[in-house]
Amino acid sequence: MPVLEVDNITKLYGESVAVDTLSFTIDQGETYGLLGPNGAGKTTAISMIVGVLDRDAGQVRVGGRPHSPADRRSKALIGYVPQDLALYHDISARENLRFFTKLYGMSRAAAAREIERVLEAVGLADRADDAVRTYSGGMARRLNIAIGLLHRPKLLILDEPTVGVDPQSRNAILASVRELAGEGVAILYTTHYMEEAERLCDRIGILDGGRLRAEGTRRELVGLVGEHDQVVFKVEGDPAHAVPVLEAAPGVGRVQRVEGEDGEVVAFVADARAAMTELMAAVAAGGVAVRSVEVREPDLEAVFLHLTGRALRD
Amino acid sequence: MKALAFALLGLRRFFRERTNLFFVVLMPFLMIFMMGLMFGGTSQVRLGVSGATGEPLAARLVASLGADDDVEVVRVGSRDDLVSRVERGELHAGLAIPAGYDTTLRAGGRVTLQQITRPGDIAGLTAGALIASVVPKEAAPIKAAGFAAAQGAGTFDETYRAALGSAVPGLDVKVTTTGEAVMPHGAAGFGIWAPPLLLLYTFMTALIAGVGTVENRRLGVTRRAYSTPTSAGSIVLGETLGKLVITLAQGLTVMLGSALLFGVDWGSPPGAAALVVAFILVGAGAATLLGSLMRTEAQAVSVAVILGLGLGGLGGTAVPLESFSDTMRTVAHVTPHAWAYDAFTRLVRHGAGLADILPTVALLTAAAIALFTLGAWHMHRALTR
Ligand SMILES: Nc1ncnc2c1ncn2[C@@H]1O[C@H](COP(=O)(O)OP(=O)(O)O)[C@@H](O)[C@H]1O
Ligand SMILES: [Mg+2]
Numbered sequence: 094m095p096v097l098e099v100d101n102i103t104k105l106y107g108e109s110v111a112v113d114t115l116s117f118t119i120d121q122g123e124t125y126g127l128l129g130p131n132g133a134g135k136t137t138a139i140s141m142i143v144g145v146l147d148r149d150a151g152q153v154r155v156g157g158r159p160h161s162p163a164d165r166r167s168k169a170l171i172g173y174v175p176q177d178l179a180l181y182h183d184i185s186a187r188e189n190l191r192f193f194t195k196l197y198g199m200s201r202a203a204a205a206r207e208i209e210r211v212l213e214a215v216g217l218a219d220r221a222d223d224a225v226r227t228y229s230g231g232m233a234r235r236l237n238i239a240i241g242l243l244h245r246p247k248l249l250i251l252d253e254p255t256v257g258v259d260p261q262s263r264n265a266i267l268a269s270v271r272e273l274a275g276e277g278v279a280i281l282y283t284t285h286y287m288e289e290a291e292r293l294c295d296r297i298g299i300l301d302g303g304r305l306r307a308e309g310t311r312r313e314l315v316g317l318v319g320e321h322d323q324v325v326f327k328v329e330g331d332p333a334h335a336v337p338v339l340e341a342a343p344g345v346g347r348v349q350r351v352e353g354e355d356g357e358v359v360a361f362v363a364d365a366r367a368a369m370t371e372l373m374a375a376v377a378a379g380g381v382a383v384r385s386v387e388v389r390e391p392d393l394e395a396v397f398l399h400l401t402g403r404a405l406r407d
Numbered sequence: 408m409k410a411l412a413f414a415l416l417g418l419r420r421f422f423r424e425r426t427n428l429f430f431v432v433l434m435p436f437l438m439i440f441m442m443g444l445m446f447g448g449t450s451q452v453r454l455g456v457s458g459a460t461g462e463p464l465a466a467r468l469v470a471s472l473g474a475d476d477d478v479e480v481v482r483v484g485s486r487d488d489l490v491s492r493v494e495r496g497e498l499h500a501g502l503a504i505p506a507g508y509d510t511t512l513r514a515g516g517r518v519t520l521q522q523i524t525r526p527g528d529i530a531g532l533t534a535g536a537l538i539a540s541v542v543p544k545e546a547a548p549i550k551a552a553g554f555a556a557a558q559g560a561g562t563f564d565e566t567y568r569a570a571l572g573s574a575v576p577g578l579d580v581k582v583t584t585t586g587e588a589v590m591p592h593g594a595a596g597f598g599i600w601a602p603p604l605l606l607l608y609t610f611m612t613a614l615i616a617g618v619g620t621v622e623n624r625r626l627g628v629t630r631r632a633y634s635t636p637t638s639a640g641s642i643v644l645g646e647t648l649g650k651l652v653i654t655l656a657q658g659l660t661v662m663l664g665s666a667l668l669f670g671v672d673w674g675s676p677p678g679a680a681a682l683v684v685a686f687i688l689v690g691a692g693a694a695t696l697l698g699s700l701m702r703t704e705a706q707a708v709s710v711a712v713i714l715g716l717g718l719g720g721l722g723g724t725a726v727p728l729e730s731f732s733d734t735m736r737t738v739a740h741v742t743p744h745a746w747a748y749d750a751f752t753r754l755v756r757h758g759a760g761l762a763d764i765l766p767t768v769a770l771l772t773a774a775a776i777a778l779f780t781l782g783a784w785h786m787h788r789a790l791t792r
Contacts, residue, residue, distance in 0.1 A: 143634045144633075144634065145630050145631075145633050145634050145791060147792065162633075162787075162790075163638075163787075165637070168635060168636045171634065173631065173634040175627055175630070175631055177627050179626060179628050179630065179631035181416070181420065181626070182626075183423060183424075184423070188416070188419070192412060192416050193635065195409065196409055196635040196636070197635055197636065198409075198636065240631070
């Protein structure tokens with residue numbers, strides 16, 4: 094039985110649809126990634142799932158039971174790490190943690206034990222009694238995560254936990270998420286970093302404009318693009334001129350302009366290495382001034398581009 | 408109880424800030440001293456006397472002056488001392504008895520008493536009126552004895568004793584008041600000013616607590632707390648509880664301190680305590696609502712100050728309710744201040760007890776619960792929209 098079942102949840106802000114009939118499930122021990130650019134609706138979706146935001150339609154089931162904002166029993170199963178730091182800055186990490194153990198209704202003994210455990214897990218044990226205001230951004234982020242782990246949740250929900258974090262903290266965060274998954278925790282992880290989703294998640298949902306565009310394992314998603322490599326040309330002047338030239342070149346399946354990326358045109362080919370010489374010749378003959386060429390093997394970035402016609406990076 | 412976790416954390420964070428500690432401790436003492444200066448001992452007129460107070464006739468005069476419960480007679484060493492103490496306001500009025508008071512009178516001579524007051528001091532006027540009524544009464548048997556002695560009816564001592572013993576007919580005025588006086592209490596009539604000041608102060612302090620709630624919402628801590636198995640009610644109760652305790656402690660300290668140190672009259676202690684607690688609860692309820700409605704701390708502070716002063720003014724804590732027109736007085740009772748003011752009036756002026764003002768205490772408590780419930784409901788909405 095899935096730990097989390099999300100069934101057609103929808104959120105409207107006035108006229109605009111922030112989350113549009115979103116559905117997915119997460120099993121025990123599974124890490125599910127919601128990948129999407131800023132404004133895709135990740136935080137809105139997560140807030141509805143956690144139960145800190147009313148939904149306009151749809152159902153959420155946690156541990157098989159229907160879940161809503163007023164439902165305290167299922168909230169006890171969820172660990173929530175919000176995107177923005179939700180901490181008291183004028184007290185220590187330990188005091189922050191102690192406060193939340195009380196909200197989770199933990200006994201004194203359990204609280205003391207779990208506080209030490211999570212401090213150790215996020216590597217804050219030696220600074221636990223310093224005021225949070227003296228922490229680096231990465232340390233504060235790690236404390237933000239630690240709070241979500243205190244009560245050993247069945248379902249851990251992390252909303253872009255690595256934004257603005259130094260590489261070392263980031264690796265530590267990813268490592269502890271993987272460890273938790275290994276212990277059987279179901280994890281919902283949102284990010285707009287493709288590499289994180291690829292490294293961490295068993296399954297990934299691609300979210301854009303509030304809608305789930307595709308879902309599956311990395312391999313399944315990459316499969317959507319076809320067996321294609323991408324050759325990315327950065328050209329001088331109007332890239333519209335380059336499109337027909339590339340389309341006419343031998344071995345090219347499809348050509349796409351990249352929105353938002355200045356002067357980028359992508360040619361999809363079966364084998365980039367084999368096609369390269371002929372491509373360059375065609376471009377030169379067509380009078381296209383090329384500034385740079387880059388070969389990309391299919392990844393989630395390519396999948397996103399394929400699905401939405403836009404780059405994932407913002 | 409989860410609300411307690413919020414309250415304890417709130418208190419800890421509050422007291423960690425040194426300036427808060429300073430204000431929390433200092434404010435009540437400032438209030439106590441202010442009240443002491445303004446209203447201290449107002450139920451009694453302090454009348455100083457200097458001079459030959461040990462001589463029998465002078466001693467009788469002083470005793471007569473002090474016979475009134477509302478007058479406290481203070482013996483002062485010299486006339487100069489008397490003048491300076493009246494000037495400083497330590498004494499409401501002074502009466503200087505000249506040297507040789509007894510000797511001169513017994514010899515049939517004339518003595519001039521000197522009355523010292525400050526201009527515009529109502530208590531001083533009261534003391535003057537007292538002196539003006541006591542002195543002729545004392546003078547009458549002295550004059551009679553002097554006259555009889557001069558007629559050869561015996562020594563001054565003999566005729567004086569006889570004059571005191573005889574029921575000499577004379578004129579007396581007995582004063583009764585009717586109707587409700589605007590500010591009748593005590594000789595000075597200031598006593599009723601302490602409660603309004605306390606009401607204004609405590610309500611404002613309680614309202615300011617709502618600002619912390621807004622801060623926690625902005626920090627995202629409130630929402631995160633709502634992601635745990637914690638109800639919106641516990642959250643808002645907890646947010647307000649800590650500050651409520653502080654406000655209550657401050658209010659009761661001011662009452663107790665001003666009563667003990669300066670004799671400020673708050674009426675029946677259980678009545679006054681219950682009233683202030685109920686009133687502060689209303690303030691805390693309003694703070695809860697405020698904390699759930701406002702988006703920024705700056706907004707919350709301005710609204711708290713405007714509401715605190717506005718409701719206070721409308722409720723009779725700036726200009727007394729008694730001077731309001733009937734319509735305005737009715738309108739004023741939308742504020743908890745007016746209800747508390749009325750109840751304090753009964754406690755202080757009419758010697759009412761807790762039982763007499765229980766309806767007001769109940770009404771205020773009900774209002775507090777209503778405000779709190781509304782705040783909790785709105786907090787849930789504010790968090791989940
Ligand atoms: N409280 C709100 N009121 C109005 N619009 C909102 C609100 N919160 C989010 N949105 C809009 O909903 C969309 C999704 O936002 P969000 O869930 O924060 O995206 P993400 O977390 O993926 O960056 C955005 O267009 C955003 O502007
Ligand atoms: Mg977000």
